[in-house]
Amino acid sequence: MARKLFGTDGIRGKANVFPMTADMALRLGAAAGRYFRRDRSTAHRVVIGKDTRLSGYMFENALTAGLTSTGMNVLLLSPVPTPAVGFLTQSMRADLGIMISASHNPHEDNGIKFFGPDGFKLSDEAEAEIEALLDTGVEPAQATNIGRAKHIYDGRFRYNERVKSTFPREMRLDGMKVVVDCANGAAYRTAPEVLWELGADVIPVGVSPDGTNINKDCGSTHPRLAAETIVAHGADVGICLDGDADRVMILDETGAVADGDQLMALLAARWAAEGVLKGGALVATVMSNLGLERHLEDNNLRLERTPVGDRYVVEAMRKGGYNLGGEQSGHIVMTDYATTGDGLIAGLQFLAEMVRSGKPASALVQQFEPCPQLLQNVRFDLGQTPLESAKVQSAIKDAEDRLNGHGRLLIRKSGTEPLIRVMAECEDEDVLRDVVSSVVSAVEAAV
Template identity: 70%
Template sequence: MGEKLFGTDGVRGQANSWPMTADMALRLGAAAGRYFRRDKQDKQEHRVVIGKDTRLSGYMIEYALTAGFASTGMNVFLLGPVPTPAIGYLTHSLRADVGVMISASHNPASDNGIKLFGPDGYKLSDEAEAGIEALLNNGVTPAAPENIGRAKRIDDARGRYVEYAKTTFPHRRRLEGLRIVLDCANGAAYRTAPEVLWELGAEVITLGVEPDGFNINLDCGSTKPQAAARRVLDTRADLGICLDGDADRVVLIDETGRIADGDQLMALIATRWAQEGRLAGNTLVATVMSNLGLERHLNAQGIALKRTPVGDRYVVEEMRAGGHNLGGEQSGHIVMTDYATTGDGLIGALQFLAAMVETGQPASELMQVFTPVPQQLVNVRFAKGKTPLKSDAVQSAILEAERALGADGRLLIRPSGTEPLIRVMAEALDPAQLERVLSSVVDAVRRES
């Protein structure tokens, strides 16, 4: 049986353990290189762009991928630390056959991952991933000695993305007079994001801009915004912006220190775009995790909500299939295909800042677009070899909880795509009922874990 590498967002695992080893990265680079060299005999130059975040293991994986791609005749453009959305943009801009981002996103520094993008700048389809896996498992014929690829560093990759990101902010508008706390999670955007905001005129107070290979996402960034919230209050800032390790997601903080998730940002952008006639199909695409309050707010505005499984790739697939231009996740992935091919935390934040500049309203007024239905999420870790969701006791607890909630709430139970976790999420108008329902299901899952 062949190796199954690709998960919900590329290949991911602990660095220097399968599948995040130098050997596997080399083999994957060779397989992807051969897959994207459609005509094995042609003389046309074939290109791959490779970017990474700031993890120490990025060096190992970057060089291994480079060797693999070069062995099949692909010329490699090395971009260094850049945000994931920059890879989508630069793959298309540089007319590359494939793009690669080396990152484990919001995960700790001990993890890493490999995300692949096609020549259109979008993440690969299931079909393309299956094709690459088949080549990897069956073996790849290397290029002839005279056709081995070259490697080159692109020194201005960061600058190219900075200039592009600024074009997404309204023409002739500036951020002068705004004080912004920016937490880059010691990750891929530690230089690009401050440059964009400063060049647009903001006073920028930075956190998480001193990566050392080990501190990416460590008590900072979009998954740990508390330090940024304190800094917002201490400096009397107008807004806090928290990115994650590869800068494809964002969490915002208003001037009172209150934290808002991706649902609130999507609600604001969807409402504004609908009013301006810019919201394609008058529809927002979000996942099953988005709050019921978001759906009720959108419906009251005459805006449809399409839900997908969890994962920004599923959001993008639905957007492309339906011709929609706005989607995202509660976690802060905001996908605006008018501007980017994947989630872009910085460009999402710029849309919020545009609303602040154009309306003159403070972040606290713009950030609370709807009242969320009480929602709680509990992650239950399970032991290797265990399958809690197949247990009759767990299934019975789920059915009982769904009956109790009826039409006044939602229950969502799913395994994580990257960790041995069962995620149990519940929503209910009655907070006391929410506690009862969630506890009953979580207890049942724990007993089987």
């Protein structure tokens, strides 16, 4: 059964424009409520979290109306990170978890992500079944069986304790000056609280959300603010989260940025040395750098690649019995600790390695020499199919022929934005620029 609304990470789009409208959220809530309440009992519950976008209030209310109309009891968490929803869905014995967030996107966008009762994101099949219920209509509950809604005010603190429990008990962060950029998003209170409670001297930025400044010139996609703050305050390290705190970038004491590939390489080596890396492998997407794959091979470890999207990383990890995976963009998945990417837990793992090794961040962030990689995006209008163009297909074939044996080319539609992503890797940077430019030009002409 094909999905139409769901992308690689739930449903996402511009607020008040189809499909991200209040009406669709209400209908989606009713469909999800009916899907998870098929036995018609009255004990079902759902937890709903959100980030700090202004439109989150609208979608929270609409989803609540739809869910309660089918008899689901709704527990409202207010702003919490996405991984907190996964954790609390399982911890609170809920049947369903929902996160209202568009992650690293600008405030005008929003999204809806679903978690099953085990705290993991729903499968493609489950999402397709929920979509089917949208088409067929949902029978509401009888008046006496309408669900209730209530606020859960300690959800953030429950999650804080879970995050701290992943940090070695014998360690503290006393004397370590840490810049944490919360992107004016969901972790604006959680991250500084956790770091302070573990003993760090915390310098928070991006902790003044106003509904419209989430991810704006801050956070993991815009680390310049954190880098400047590190240098200005003489900090030891920086942790940059995105709007819903499921991804992270690490900055060293000079402000240099390490992406998810470098962090995964560090954790894989550490866990392998400790004998806790399951399966002798790291799971990452097709976007991860070729240098990471070579680095792992040099250390007798494997890289298992998946399609783009942390949900596909998690699916491969669960299927293969692996416990470490993630994306170059900073989603780091550690299934021993969390059911989805968790930027704060990943950041704490890096800080633990600083304490354990006694090394500065700059000595840990560069685990391997990356292969030259170039990524360019081309925006297109909904309804357009530029990748089906004969000229685009011809340009792609020519680029692949030039890279044959010397690199790789990856062309894909984004699952979260109307973008065609053109990425290539090649040791020869002149060839790299040429092949990417030729494909991008062809795609631009097609749109």
